[in-house]
Amino acid sequence: MSTWNLNTWKISTKMMPETAKPETAKPETERSVSVTDTHKRTGSSPQSAQAKLVLNGVSHQYGDGESMLTVLDGLSCTVSAGELVAVVGPSGSGKSTFLSIAGALLTPSSGEVQIGGRSLAGLHARELADLRLHEIGFIFQGANLLPYLKVEEQLRFVAKLGRADKQQAARRADELLERLGLTARRRHYPDKLSGGERQRVAVARALMNDPSVILADEPTASLDADRGRDVTRLLAERVKAEGKAGVIVTHDERILPYCDRVLRLENGQLREG
Ligand SMILES: Nc1ncnc2c1ncn2[C@@H]1O[C@H](COP(=O)(O)OP(=O)(O)OP(=O)(O)O)[C@@H](O)[C@H]1O
Ligand SMILES: [Mg+2]
Numbered sequence: 001m002s003t004w005n006l007n008t009w010k011i012s013t014k015m016m017p018e019t020a021k022p023e024t025a026k027p028e029t030e031r032s033v034s035v036t037d038t039h040k041r042t043g044s045s046p047q048s049a050q051a052k053l054v055l056n057g058v059s060h061q062y063g064d065g066e067s068m069l070t071v072l073d074g075l076s077c078t079v080s081a082g083e084l085v086a087v088v089g090p091s092g093s094g095k096s097t098f099l100s101i102a103g104a105l106l107t108p109s110s111g112e113v114q115i116g117g118r119s120l121a122g123l124h125a126r127e128l129a130d131l132r133l134h135e136i137g138f139i140f141q142g143a144n145l146l147p148y149l150k151v152e153e154q155l156r157f158v159a160k161l162g163r164a165d166k167q168q169a170a171r172r173a174d175e176l177l178e179r180l181g182l183t184a185r186r187r188h189y190p191d192k193l194s195g196g197e198r199q200r201v202a203v204a205r206a207l208m209n210d211p212s213v214i215l216a217d218e219p220t221a222s223l224d225a226d227r228g229r230d231v232t233r234l235l236a237e238r239v240k241a242e243g244k245a246g247v248i249v250t251h252d253e254r255i256l257p258y259c260d261r262v263l264r265l266e267n268g269q270l271r272e273g
């Protein structure tokens with residue numbers, strides 16, 4: 001699950017223009033309208049406005065025949081707007097598999113995933129790409145910044161991929177850089193940043209297109225305790241302030257106090273505590 005390259009990054013780190021969520025709604029003229037925007041306005045039930053991410057009886061197997069491995073086995077969970085959930089579990093328990101399925105990077109063998117009240121079942125590749133582009137923000141352990149783009153360009157790049165309005169994107173980038181304490185680093189390339197700064201850029205980039213759902217796979221693993229806490233606190237703040245659903249897969253117990261709930265992945269299912 002950890003293999004990562006530019007192409008998959010391009011597909012998966014794109015998020016959305018200002019959404020139709022009540023708390024961030026903007027006049028139509030101020031934002032670009034995508035296929036997903038249309039679905040957001042027409043496809044969400046009142047209940048789904050709260051439940052941003054739902055997995056229902058999700059199972060996943062790798063391989064087949066004798067080599068078949070069941071990783072997820074009837075897993076269900078709901079993450080609501082403004083909620084940051086930690087997922088813990090031993091190595092190999094299926095945390096990254098769960099995150100990939102929640103982020104529409106991997107289709108489960110069975111079960112249903114809903115994002116923003118919309119079921120992913122039966123969506124075509126193009127619709128899934130559009131959904132990833134607009135609805136989901138990924139943050140990974142190693143930040144995965146593009147080495148040839150300066151900090152502010154990393155943010156503008158994902159906005160451009162998301163077909164966001166240029167001026168609006170510039171404002172959003174300024175705001176995020178300010179909030180994440182990166183304004184003084186905006187013209188630096190990733191190799192001139194500290195590990196904590198790189199990870200904060202990854203957080204800013206994941207938030208840039210205003211996704212409904214933020215999925216982070218061990219985002220603090222390469223950071224010391226203080227930087228790890230900083231990054232998690234910032235992430236928690238943005239999840240709350242912008243009414244997103246956040247999931248952090250982590251082995252780092254020190255960041256659990258910043259999360260609203262801790263779920264344990266065991267025997268292919270998620271349990272409280
Ligand atoms: N593409 C794949 N094909 C076959 N098996 C896979 C594939 N990806 C993952 N697995 C297996 O599925 C199981 C769960 O993997 P996964 O990466 O989801 O675990 P994890 O909980 O994220 O582990 P870690 O904490 O080490 O990152 C592991 O046994 C792994 O070897
Ligand atoms: Mg993993």
